[in-house]
Amino acid sequence: MNPKPLIGMMLGWPVRQDLMRACSLAASHYGADFYFFQTRDIKEDTIIGMRLEDNQWLEKEFRYPDVIYDNTRRRGNPLFKEAYRKLEHVPMGHTLRSRSMGKTKVYNMIRGDEELKKHLIPFMTLREAEKGWAFIEKHKRVILKPDGGFMGRDAFTLVLKKNGTVELSDQQHLHRLDRQQTLDLLEGMIPLKYCAQKMIRSVTPHGFPFHIRVHVSKNGQNQWTVPYKSVTMSLMTQVKVTNSDFTYRGTSTWKDFLEHQFGEDEGGPTDESLKEYGLKLAAFLEKKIDGEFHEVGLDLGVDSKGKFWLFEAGLGLPRSPYYQMQASLPAIAYTLYVLKRHRGELDEDGQPMKEEQE
Amino acid sequence: MNRKPLIGMMLGWKIPPDLPRACAVAAAYHGADFYYFRMSGIKENTIIGMKLENDEWVSGEFPYPDAIYDYTRRRGIALFAEAYRKLEGIPMGHTIKGRSMNKSKVYRIIQRNEQLSQSLIPYMTVKDSDSLMAFIERHEKVIFKTNGGYLGKNALTVELKNDVIELFDQQYLHRFSREDLPRLTEMLKAKKYFAQKMIHSVTPQGHPFHVRVHLSKNGQNRWTVAFHSIGLSLTPHVRVTNSESTYRGTSTWGDFLRNQFGEKEDGPLHLRIDDYALRMANYLEEASGGGFQEVALDLGLDDRKRIWLFEAGIGLPGTSYYQLQMALPAIAYTLYVLKKQRGEIE
Numbered sequence: 041m042n043p044k045p046l047i048g049m050m051l052g053w054p055v056r057q058d059l060m061r062a063c064s065l066a067a068s069h070y071g072a073d074f075y076f077f078q079t080r081d082i083k084e085d086t087i088i089g090m091r092l093e094d095n096q097w098l099e100k101e102f103r104y105p106d107v108i109y110d111n112t113r114r115r116g117n118p119l120f121k122e123a124y125r126k127l128e129h130v131p132m133g134h135t136l137r138s139r140s141m142g143k144t145k146v147y148n149m150i151r152g153d154e155e156l157k158k159h160l161i162p163f164m165t166l167r168e169a170e171k172g173w174a175f176i177e178k179h180k181r182v183i184l185k186p187d188g189g190f191m192g193r194d195a196f197t198l199v200l201k202k203n204g205t206v207e208l209s210d211q212q213h214l215h216r217l218d219r220q221q222t223l224d225l226l227e228g229m230i231p232l233k234y235c236a237q238k239m240i241r242s243v244t245p246h247g248f249p250f251h252i253r254v255h256v257s258k259n260g261q262n263q264w265t266v267p268y269k270s271v272t273m274s275l276m277t278q279v280k281v282t283n284s285d286f287t288y289r290g291t292s293t294w295k296d297f298l299e300h301q302f303g304e305d306e307g308g309p310t311d312e313s314l315k316e317y318g319l320k321l322a323a324f325l326e327k328k329i330d331g332e333f334h335e336v337g338l339d340l341g342v343d344s345k346g347k348f349w350l351f352e353a354g355l356g357l358p359r360s361p362y363y364q365m366q367a368s369l370p371a372i373a374y375t376l377y378v379l380k381r382h383r384g385e386l387d388e389d390g391q392p393m394k395e396e397q398e
Numbered sequence: 399m400n401r402k403p404l405i406g407m408m409l410g411w412k413i414p415p416d417l418p419r420a421c422a423v424a425a426a427y428h429g430a431d432f433y434y435f436r437m438s439g440i441k442e443n444t445i446i447g448m449k450l451e452n453d454e455w456v457s458g459e460f461p462y463p464d465a466i467y468d469y470t471r472r473r474g475i476a477l478f479a480e481a482y483r484k485l486e487g488i489p490m491g492h493t494i495k496g497r498s499m500n501k502s503k504v505y506r507i508i509q510r511n512e513q514l515s516q517s518l519i520p521y522m523t524v525k526d527s528d529s530l531m532a533f534i535e536r537h538e539k540v541i542f543k544t545n546g547g548y549l550g551k552n553a554l555t556v557e558l559k560n561d562v563i564e565l566f567d568q569q570y571l572h573r574f575s576r577e578d579l580p581r582l583t584e585m586l587k588a589k590k591y592f593a594q595k596m597i598h599s600v601t602p603q604g605h606p607f608h609v610r611v612h613l614s615k616n617g618q619n620r621w622t623v624a625f626h627s628i629g630l631s632l633t634p635h636v637r638v639t640n641s642e643s644t645y646r647g648t649s650t651w652g653d654f655l656r657n658q659f660g661e662k663e664d665g666p667l668h669l670r671i672d673d674y675a676l677r678m679a680n681y682l683e684e685a686s687g688g689g690f691q692e693v694a695l696d697l698g699l700d701d702r703k704r705i706w707l708f709e710a711g712i713g714l715p716g717t718s719y720y721q722l723q724m725a726l727p728a729i730a731y732t733l734y735v736l737k738k739q740r741g742e743i744e
Contacts, residue, residue, distance in 0.1 A: 065426070069427070095616070095617075246645060260453065290649040293646075361650045365416075365419070365721060370453075
């Protein structure tokens with residue numbers, strides 16, 4: 041009997057254990073052994089990691105794994121250089137360089153596709169304060185965020201009032217600025233690589249700002265799938281950025297959300313078009329981008345007319361506090377696919393060869 | 399090599415596929431084979447069920463399983479009698495009769511425990527205006543429900559404000575003076591209302607909430623807290639969380655603790671809740687004779703962090719978000735029950 045493949049899940053910092061537990065269980069389901077480890081615990085020939093035994097995490101010394109599910113994704117970052125060097129010969133599903141796909145870059149790529157670009161939000165990289173002001177005048181409601189930033193951190197929202205003043209929210213406080221003060225602010229943001237985006241008022245009938253997450257993942261057959269869709273709401277109505285740390289975030293089931301927001305059911309028109317968009321976008325980015333990735337988190341908003349807009353397509357580490365099982369099943373299946381590919385165990389179509397029944 | 403144990407999950411009706419999938423994954427982790435089936439699929443010697451192969455549910459004909467995770471829990475109810483008869487002898491973790499642990503029975507059991515009964519919400523059957531007035535005066539805010547009332551329907555809330563009784567029927571506010579009370583009492587009595595102290599379990603943003611603590615037996619036959627989840631009523635001005643028109647939401651346990659009390663996971667409140675919940679599960683088992691493997695406690699928490707028990711569910715608790723957390727101990731316990739039957743453990 042062949043030994044079971046050994047999957048290592050690589051982390052760069054502490055993460056909630058629910059995620060690793062879900063991955064460990066997914067590995068059992070696909071017939072693989074599993075441990076997780078921190079990049080700092082990689083030795084020259086072994087790794088100190090954690091293995092789930094009888095639902096308890098036990099620390100042990102392991103051999104290098106056969107394949108890695110990279111949950112660090114900092115390749116090329118000096119801090120993690122040593123880890124990637126040591127594990128050079130172990131196959132991984134994610135080979136993109138760290139933060140190589142900033143928001144602007146992804147946005148500009150999507151601009152190249154007639155269908156996909158219909159859902160792009162008007163956007164500009166801040167290069168001149170005056171042009172930034174013109175953008176604010178044109179769109180009235182604008183969000184400013186750093187390129188490459190995450191979790192809505194350091195994001196500001198601006199609303200141009202009829203009297204020509206600007207109301208600025210930093211998610212905690214509201215400030216009132218005149219034109220000159222706004223220009224000064226924009227000037228200061230240019231070196232920090234901020235970009236401006238038209239603000240989409242994505243609000244539930246109850247007044248909660250929200251965004252939708254469409255999680256797109258490769259599966260064990262190397263195909264893109266959508267393992268889950270979810271909604272995130274800001275339960276504080278004055279906080280307009282749903283993924284900020286300052287708000288109280290909530291969610292509902294996807295089914296309840298579809299019903300309350302659109303009066304639709306799962307499998308209905310909105311649900312289906314979000315899925316199609318996610319699949320198409322992932323396939324498109326895969327073709328355009330040199331370097332591999334197998335998970336894409338699309339964040340979308342919906343305006344009052346029901347049109348959806350792409351806030352962000354994240355190629356980093358899309359995660360959810362609720363759907364670890366849904367995400368880890370295809371992720372681990374794909375990781376095993378990568379191992380088979382590495383070992384040359386795929387058939388002519390690139391599909392895993394069917395195992396003989398015992 | 400020993401054959402792997404075979405677990406069957408028994409369903410009485412259609413449910414979303416997430417929980418069976420989580421159970422299949424949990425079974426794989428515990429080294430067991432798994433299929434789920436509907437009662438209609440039980441034949442004399444085999445069962446038509448579904449098995450998860452890689453990512454697909456595949457229909458098949460299976461032998462009777464070695465142990466059953468009963469997700470129907472309707473033993474003793476006529477419609478299901480045939481199924482339980484056929485599967486007699488196969489160990490199951492849940493063995494009590496369907497709906498035998500109803501609300502009032504559980505309430506009465508808890509009343510007998512001095513410590514745990516402090517979390518029970520005071521209530522009274524509406525009989526006369528004097529005792530009702532005394533009850534309202536003692537508790538200031540009171541909710542009226544009908545016995546057997548479903549999902550907060552017809553619930554009324556009453557608040558005593560400067561000698562005026564304000565009654566809210568979820569649509570209109572009515573004012574009564576003390577002199578009106580006999581008339582009001584008669585009305586409530588006629589409709590068989592009972593009065594309950596109103597628990598202010600509301601987020602700073604104004605959303606009524608409850609905390610669900612899901613308790614489960616694990617592979618060592620011990621009660622454990624499988625997960626905490628939050629129920630939020632996101633529709634404004636509806637005071638009763640599970641009334642029909644509400645938009646039900648949730649947040650993570652950690653975000654809730656921080657937003658509500660400025661506390662962290664594993665902080666003092668978290669530990670106090672877990673301690674309470676585990677004591678409750680152990681007590682309920684001991685006092686009722688057991689025969690159940692999962693208990694769902696719905697708790698309210700007031701501004702002074704006092705724990706109030708809205709409901710202790712010993713029926714068929716589910717979850718919209720934490721299927722894996724639920725399945726892991728449930729499947730482990732199912733295997734424990736099998737080992738026990740085979741005499742492999744004490």
